[in-house]
Amino acid sequence: MPRVIRARYENGVLKPLEPLEMKEGEEVVIVLKAGEGSLAQKFYGIVRKHRPKLTRSEFLEVIEEIENEDIRGF
Template sequence: MSSKVRVVRARYEKGVLRPLEPLELREGEEVLVKVERLREREKMAEKFYGKRGPAPKELLDEFMLEAEAQ
């Protein structure tokens, strides 16, 4: 697996977070999980949308992760 950080959507069902896309992880591998409600992310995007023109969601996710890491 690449060492690159990925943002993936997940659904909480019966006490378990289930990713909505495949993850390239080895069995038993540990990862860090940041829980953020999708609606909160959408509100933030709505607040800043159009301030400097549209940007792809993937780019915004990458910027958000970089900012949080600092």
């Protein structure tokens, strides 16, 4: 079942910010999502030029739906 886990990149390694409850050696698929300076944030500015009434939260909901579709495809 897909879960969202926050992690920090340190010394070349992604370190989860919470326990994972996984078996040793278990493999996962990682989908990276950038922070505030992300491409999605920049794209929101472009979209707002064409849809000025679109709120940031509405935009991010659509992006999240798209990302979740991609995750389910794995």
